[in-house]
Amino acid sequence: xxxxxxxxxxxxxxxxxxxxxxxxxxxxxxxxxxxxxxxxxxxxxxxxxxxxxxxxxxxxxxxxxxxxxxxxxxxxxxxxxxxxxxxxxxxxxxxxxxxxxxxxxxxxxxxxxxxxxxxxxxxxxxxxxxxxxxxxxxxxxxxxxxxxxxxxxxxxxxxxxxxxxxxxxxxxxxxxxxxxxxxxxxxxxxxxxxxxxxxxxxxxxxxxxxxxxxxxxxxxxxxxxxxxxxxxxxxxxxxxxxxxxxxxxxxxxxxxxxxxxxxxxxxxxxxxxx
Amino acid sequence: xxxxxxxxxxxxxxxxxxxxxxxxxxxxxxxxxxxxxxxxxxxxxxxxxxxxxxxxxxxxxxxxxxxxxxxxxxxxxxxxxxxxxxxxxxxxxxxxxxxxxxxxxxxxxxxxxxxxxxxxxxxxxxxxxxxxxxxxxxxxxxxxxxxxxxxxxxxxxxxxxxxxxxxxxxxxxxxxxxxxxxxxxxxxxxxxxxxxxxxxxxxxxxxxxxxxxxxxxxxxxxxxxxxxxxxxxxxxxxxxxxxxxxxxxxxxxxxxxxxxxxxxxxxxxxxxxxxxxxxxxxxxxxxxxxxxxxxxxxxxxxxxxxxxxxxxxxxxxxxxxxxxxxxxxxxxxxxxxxxxxxxxxxxxxxxxxxxxxxxxxxxxxxxxxxxxxxxxxxxxxxxxxxxxxxxxxxxxxxxxxxxxxxxxxxxxxxxxxxxxxxxxxxxxxxxxxxxxxxxxxxxxxxxxxxxxxxxxxxxxxxx
Numbered sequence: 001x002x003x004x005x006x007x008x009x010x011x012x013x014x015x016x017x018x019x020x021x022x023x024x025x026x027x028x029x030x031x032x033x034x035x036x037x038x039x040x041x042x043x044x045x046x047x048x049x050x051x052x053x054x055x056x057x058x059x060x061x062x063x064x065x066x067x068x069x070x071x072x073x074x075x076x077x078x079x080x081x082x083x084x085x086x087x088x089x090x091x092x093x094x095x096x097x098x099x100x101x102x103x104x105x106x107x108x109x110x111x112x113x114x115x116x117x118x119x120x121x122x123x124x125x126x127x128x129x130x131x132x133x134x135x136x137x138x139x140x141x142x143x144x145x146x147x148x149x150x151x152x153x154x155x156x157x158x159x160x161x162x163x164x165x166x167x168x169x170x171x172x173x174x175x176x177x178x179x180x181x182x183x184x185x186x187x188x189x190x191x192x193x194x195x196x197x198x199x200x201x202x203x204x205x206x207x208x209x210x211x212x213x214x215x216x217x218x219x220x221x222x223x224x225x226x227x228x229x230x231x232x233x234x235x236x237x238x239x240x241x242x243x244x245x246x247x248x249x250x251x252x253x254x255x256x257x258x259x260x261x262x263x264x265x266x267x268x269x270x271x272x273x274x
Numbered sequence: 275x276x277x278x279x280x281x282x283x284x285x286x287x288x289x290x291x292x293x294x295x296x297x298x299x300x301x302x303x304x305x306x307x308x309x310x311x312x313x314x315x316x317x318x319x320x321x322x323x324x325x326x327x328x329x330x331x332x333x334x335x336x337x338x339x340x341x342x343x344x345x346x347x348x349x350x351x352x353x354x355x356x357x358x359x360x361x362x363x364x365x366x367x368x369x370x371x372x373x374x375x376x377x378x379x380x381x382x383x384x385x386x387x388x389x390x391x392x393x394x395x396x397x398x399x400x401x402x403x404x405x406x407x408x409x410x411x412x413x414x415x416x417x418x419x420x421x422x423x424x425x426x427x428x429x430x431x432x433x434x435x436x437x438x439x440x441x442x443x444x445x446x447x448x449x450x451x452x453x454x455x456x457x458x459x460x461x462x463x464x465x466x467x468x469x470x471x472x473x474x475x476x477x478x479x480x481x482x483x484x485x486x487x488x489x490x491x492x493x494x495x496x497x498x499x500x501x502x503x504x505x506x507x508x509x510x511x512x513x514x515x516x517x518x519x520x521x522x523x524x525x526x527x528x529x530x531x532x533x534x535x536x537x538x539x540x541x542x543x544x545x546x547x548x549x550x551x552x553x554x555x556x557x558x559x560x561x562x563x564x565x566x567x568x569x570x571x572x573x574x575x576x577x578x579x580x581x582x583x584x585x586x587x588x589x590x591x592x593x594x595x596x597x598x599x600x601x602x603x604x605x606x607x608x609x610x611x612x613x614x615x616x617x618x619x620x621x622x623x624x625x626x627x628x629x630x631x632x633x634x635x636x637x638x639x640x641x642x643x644x645x646x647x648x649x650x651x652x653x654x655x656x657x658x659x660x661x662x663x664x665x666x667x668x669x670x671x672x673x674x675x676x677x678x679x680x681x682x683x684x685x686x687x688x689x690x691x692x693x694x695x696x697x698x699x700x701x702x703x704x705x706x707x708x709x710x711x712x713x714x715x716x717x718x719x720x721x722x723x724x725x726x727x728x729x730x731x732x733x734x735x736x737x
Contacts, residue, residue, distance in 0.1 A: 007530060007531040007532060010527050010530055010531050011531055011535050013527070014524075014527055014528075014531075014535075014539050018539060018542050018543070020561065021542055021543070021545060021546070021600065022542060023561075023567070024557040024558070024560065024561060025545060025557065027557075027560065027567070028553075028557060031560075039570055039573065040570070041567060041570060041571075084316070085316045085317050085320065086317070088313040088314070088316060088317065089313060089314050089316070089317035091313060092309075092310040092313045092314050095733055096306045096307075096309060096310035096313075096733060097306040097307060097310070097733045098306065098307055098310030098311060098314065099307065101310075104314070106721055107321070109717075109720075109721055109724075110714075110717045110718060110721055111321065111325060111717075112717075113653075113654065113657060113713075113716070113717035113720050113721075114325075114657075114713050114714065114717045115657050115658060115660065115661035115709070115713045116324075116325065117661050117663060117682070118332075118661050118682070118685075118706050118709040118710045118713055119324075119325070119328035119329065119332060119706070119710065120685075120686075120690070120706070121332060121335065121685065121689045121690065121699065121702050121703045121706045122327075122328035122329075122331040122332040122335060122703065122706070123324065123328050124689075124690060124699075125331070125335060125340070125346055125699060126327070126328065126331060128346055129346060129347065141320075141323075141324070142324055144320065145320040145321070145323065145324035145325065146324070148317060148320055148321075152317060176304040177304050177305065177306060177309045178304065178309055181309070181313075202548065205550065206548075206549070206550035206551065207550075208550065208551045208552050208664050208668070209663055209664050209667070213686075213690050213691070223550075224550055224551070224552045227552045227553065227556075228552050228668065231552070231556060231559075239560055239563075239565070242556055243556070243560070246552070246553035246556055246557075249550060249552075249553055250549055250550060250553050253548055253549065253550065254548075257544075257548050261541065261544075264548070265540070265544065265608055266608075
């Protein structure tokens with residue numbers, strides 16, 4: 001269709017536009033493993049000195065492994081919660097004859113569009129009053145609740161593609177509606193559950209503002225807050241250290257994205273805001 | 275459907291036999307309604323706890339003067355030179371303030387009991403009770419002279435201990451509730467009027483109170499206009515330049531190049547979105563810092579190194595919009611690209627045969643098909659840019675000098691984190707309420723715009 005048109009000028013233009021991004025991400029890798037003479041960006045030696053944060057904990061900070069564990073727990077817990085709650089509610093909205101179903105569906109859409117971050121002042125005060133401030137559990141619940149409308153919306157979409165015949169057959173064989181959902185329909189949407197779980201995990205892993213406000217210090221610190229505090233500390237400016245911690249932090253994201261990019265691009269395109 | 279269910283029941287005896295006990299104990303799980311309500315419950319709980327309640331509470335908090343100073347849970351009643359001055363200045367009760375402020379000594383049973391507990395000589399206590407019970411002294415010296423004149427004359431140290439026990443001055447006293455304060459005030463001055471009591475309670479209360487001042491302050495503050503303009507500027511520019519404009523450029527250009535390089539460019543432009551905000555902004559800082567890449571690069575041409583991100587208000591805006599725009603472009607890119615893919619190939623072929631230039635294809639075939647996707651992206655991203663906070667907070671933090679402070683960041687700086695340390699929860703909630711109202715109204719409008727009823731499919735199994 002575009003046979004008589006050359007594509008290399010477009011590729012060239014796009015390459016120039018993409019150059020800053022490529023440069024930034026390339027130097028994320030280069031700077032963590034090398035040193036360069038002052039004022040230059042061409043490395044002259046290979047080194048692992050920027051990675052000593054892995055086994056040497058600076059005074060006054062948590063061990064990087066403790067923080068990583070917190071991040072892992074935060075991301076997996078929110079992902080699990082989102083998946084469980086959404087796969088239940090999504091099925092109802094897709095298939096079941098409940099009163100006011102249309103209202104619930106409209107509610108999910110409104111909640112999905114609504115920017116929940118505006119509620120952070122109220123949530124901050126509520127967590128302080130109920131004693132969940134500065135705890136991992138508090139942030140996990142808040143993050144799961146905020147991601148949930150998107151999860152329900154996606155799961156409803158996945159359930160919509162399951163053929164009705166499967167359920168009808170199950171019911172004719174005498175299975176209860178619960179059994180039909182649990183044993184026959186859920187296995188059909190496994191890819192959807194996996195995609196949503198992965199997506200929710202990445203959202204939790206990258207989340208910054210919620211833990212920063214709701215669990216900034218103490219033992220609940222996650223990697224994003226840890227790295228932000230490291231960067232904000234004016235006494236120890238060390239770009240190579242920041243980048244090494246940053247690479248350590250972003251590596252799981254890049255690996256997961258590399259393997260599952262088709263899943264993720266669809267979800268990002270179809271659902272998320274930002 | 276009912277007929278087929280009956281067949282199933284009649285036709286398969288073993289299945290029925292298995293199903294019956296299950297049906298007795300979990301009958302509700304077998305109806306669409308019962309199961310539906312059970313499966314919806316966790317989601318509803320989360321919605322009530324973390325959406326509905328916070329919306330209501332934001333409105334409630336907006337009408338209070340809560341801050342770090344007042345605390346969140348109730349307060350106490352603190353009498354201090356400051357509150358006595360308030361009593362004089364605001365309520366004109368100079369005399370009351372003077373009476374409450376001066377030291378007062380009252381010989382009462384409470385004080386005598388305290389002396390017994392301290393192990394003071396019973397003779398002294400008996401003497402005090404017999405000769406001075408119920409008397410009031412307005413100076414320490416006068417009272418201590420009376421103590422020294424007792425039959426069992428105490429040592430100077432004991433005199434001081436005794437007089438301290440009978441001190442009933444309100445100065446610097448703290449009371450847990452209103453009743454205790456009124457009782458203490460009445461002990462000094464039994465003839466307190468209701469108006470005086472009320473003024474005293476008002477002046478000494480340290481907790482938060484209901485007020486509409488937040489909104490008055492918001493309406494009259496010159497900063498409001500400035501932040502509002504900043505926000506509109508930020509949203510409008512980022513949205514048109516990147517979230518729709520540049521996203522469209524990416525979607526259309528990658529449509530016209532071979533699949534392989536197109537895929538690579540899509541991945542590159544997706545990196546900002548999948549990267550956690552902290553590390554993504556760090557990479558920009560590396561680019562723009564005074565020891566960063568741009569400075570070092572321009573140094574070769576004799577430009578003095580400086581912080582390009584925070585050097586001036588214009589620079590800060592350029593970076594804020596670039597940082598947010600690079601993230602925002604990817605969503606539009608994916609949505610527009612799939613919309614372009616959905617355009618029938620025959621349209622392109624026909625145009626190709628007619629010898630249409632690429633620009634004409636874009637103008638007459640692609641753009642008309644992108645109308646709804648563009649509207650969709652504009653709607654959703656307006657809301658998310660309006661409330662976006664992560665990237666600006668991490669990059670410029672509203673600086674330099676507040677020039678890139680947008681509304682959501684202002685809320686954060688007022689209520690959640692600032693250098694002064696006095697967090698104004700109530701004022702911040704009032705600011706957040708503005709965003710909450712805009713958010714609710716816009717999302718309801720979008721619901722009408724993107725007709726949702728088309729998405730509801732009638733359940734085909736009825737029971």
